[in-house]
Structure formats: structure tokens, C-alpha cells
Amino acid sequence: MSGPSRRPFRPFVLPFLPDRSPKEPVVPVIAGAEPYRHEGGATGVLLCHGFTGSPQSLRPWAAYLAARGLSVSLPLLPGHGTRWQDLQVTGWEDWYAEVDRAFAELRERCATVVVAGLSMGGALALRLAERHGDAVAGLVLVNPALKVHGLAAHALPVARHLLPSTKGIVSDIAKEGVEETGYTRVPLHAAHSLRRFFRIVDRDLPRVERPLLLLHSATDHVVPPVDSARVLARVSSADTTEVVLEHSHHVATLDHDADRIFAESESFVARIAPEYAHVGLVGQEGTASGG
Numbered sequence: 144m145s146g147p148s149r150r151p152f153r154p155f156v157l158p159f160l161p162d163r164s165p166k167e168p169v170v171p172v173i174a175g176a177e178p179y180r181h182e183g184g185a186t187g188v189l190l191c192h193g194f195t196g197s198p199q200s201l202r203p204w205a206a207y208l209a210a211r212g213l214s215v216s217l218p219l220l221p222g223h224g225t226r227w228q229d230l231q232v233t234g235w236e237d238w239y240a241e242v243d244r245a246f247a248e249l250r251e252r253c254a255t256v257v258v259a260g261l262s263m264g265g266a267l268a269l270r271l272a273e274r275h276g277d278a279v280a281g282l283v284l285v286n287p288a289l290k291v292h293g294l295a296a297h298a299l300p301v302a303r304h305l306l307p308s309t310k311g312i313v314s315d316i317a318k319e320g321v322e323e324t325g326y327t328r329v330p331l332h333a334a335h336s337l338r339r340f341f342r343i344v345d346r347d348l349p350r351v352e353r354p355l356l357l358l359h360s361a362t363d364h365v366v367p368p369v370d371s372a373r374v375l376a377r378v379s380s381a382d383t384t385e386v387v388l389e390h391s392h393h394v395a396t397l398d399h400d401a402d403r404i405f406a407e408s409e410s411f412v413a414r415i416a417p418e419y420a421h422v423g424l425v426g427q428e429g430t431a432s433g434g
Contacts, residue, residue: 176224187253191264235340
């Protein structure tokens with residue numbers, strides 16, 4: 144006599160349920176802070192904005208270069224252009240990865256790529272030259288930063304766990320009525336990461352051998368001229384040019400000396416990029432996107 148039949152074993156599996164946990168709303172990019180891109184000729188320029196800033200601070204520079212037939216890329220760095228809390232959860236690896244991606248994209252379609260940057264963007268440009276060597280045709284640095292200045296910088300490793308943010312550093316501009324689009328607060332976790340990044344860039348400055356145009360303001364309330372002097376003293380570039388901007392503060396690309404920066408940078412590109420020939424204004428605006 145046979146025993147009772149057994150049902151086949153079927154493991155209990157929880158049905159898939161969609162995640163209904165509350166999510167942070169997506170914060171749109173601030174108007175004017177969108178990335179910018181222009182597909183021009185075979186010479187490209189990558190522009191890198193600064194810490195807590197946005198592409199808005201370099202947009203007139205980008206438009207100037209684009210109008211002269213250059214291919215231009217001006218990315219929005221991760222955590223920037225929305226709210227300072229978004230920057231708090233990013234670090235230097237994220238910011239560098241974005242400019243490295245944009246650099247690789249320009250390299251695919253341009254014979255020559257020059258990298259330029261303002262403040263922290265200058266440090267990002269230097270890091271690209273440290274890592275990519277001859278692939279970077281030249282560097283244009285405006286008030287490049289190499290250090291988080293002030294006594295409070297030494298307290299960042301501890302302070303970042305006690306205080307989420309401190310007063311912002313945007314809009315150091317001498318020209319009346321001009322404002323920089325950026326954050327009014329500095330997130331301290333991100334500032335701590337920035338401090339570590341500066342140390343890495345400074346350590347490897349002797350690796351930089353490419354032609355260098357460095358423009359710095361005589362009066363800068365964010366990054367003192369000593370940072371520019373250190374760059375010039377430590378790089379291995381045989382071809383360096385220093386320009387002092389007498390009438391501008393930190394965000395010189397929006398200040399009284401902006402036109403000089405634009406013209407000097409174009410002359411520099413023309414000198415080191417044999418395929419670039421200035422053919423006059425081309426009247427092309429480029430494209431901006433919110434993502």
C-alpha cells in the first residue's frame with residue numbers, strides 16, 4: 144500500500160514589488176549653468192569651470208572661441224549647477240572623470256586639443272596634462288588653484304563631520320553688476336575632497352611639459368597669486384607665458400580683463416595648433432543642454 148502522495152517542493156519566492164521608498168526629487172539645472180558644446184574645426188578647446196561654479200562663468204569665453212571656428216567643449220561638472228547639497232555627495236574623482244570624458248570626446252574628432260580652466264578648473268586641466276602628456280597640446284590657466292587657503296582648511300577632516308557647509312566663494316568680480324552663477328554655500332565634504340585633489344595635482348606638477356599660458360589677477364580674494372607662482376615654478380614646461388590681469392578679481396573670465404583673456408588664449412592656440420587658421424567670425428552659437 145502506497146503512502147500519501149507528496150507535492151513537489153516549490154520554494155517560496157517573494158513577488159517582485161516596486162520600490163516605493165521616497166526619493167529625492169530631481170533638481171533641474173540652474174538657468175545659464177548648462178553645459179555647452181560647439182562642433183567647429185579640427186582644433187578643439189576643453190574649458191573647465193571652478194569649484195561651486197558652473198559653465199556660466201566660462202560661457203562668454205566658449206562663445207568667443209566657437210565664433211572663431213574652434214571646436215569647444217564646456218562640461219557641467221558632477222554636483223554643480225543645481226544645489227550645493229548635490230555637490231556634497233561628489234568628490235574630485237567625479238569631477239576629473241567628467242573632464243577626462245570630455246577630453247576623450249574632443250580627441251576623437253580634433254587633431255589638436257588645448258585644455259583651459261578657471262580656478263579648480265585650472266587644476267583639472269593640469270591633471271589632464273599630468274595623465275595624458277603630449278595628447279594635451281597646451282594649457283591655458285586662469286587663476287589656477289592649488290590649495291584650499293585659510294586656517295580652517297586644516298580643520299576640514301573633522302569639521303566636515305560636524306558642519307555641512309560654510310559661506311560660499313562665488314562672484315569675486317570687480318566689474319559692477321556682474322554675478323557668477325554658482326552656490327552660495329561650500330559643502331565641506333566636497334571641500335575636503337578638493338583639498339586632497341590639490342595635493343595630488345601639486346605632487347605631479349613636474350610631469351607637465353606642455354606649452355602653458357597662465358593668466359592671473361593682481362587682486363584675487365579666493366586664490367592668491369602664490370598658487371600661480373607655484374605652478375610656474377614646478378611645471379617642466381619649456382614654453383610658459385605669464386600674464387597679470389590688473390583690473391579683475393578671481394572670476395576674471397566675467398570681469399574687466401575678459402576680452403584680454405579671450406584674445407590671448409586664441410593667439411596661444413593659433414601658435415601651437417598648426418592646423419588652426421583664424422578665418423574670421425563664423426557666426427555659430429553652439430548648443431547647450433540641461434543634462
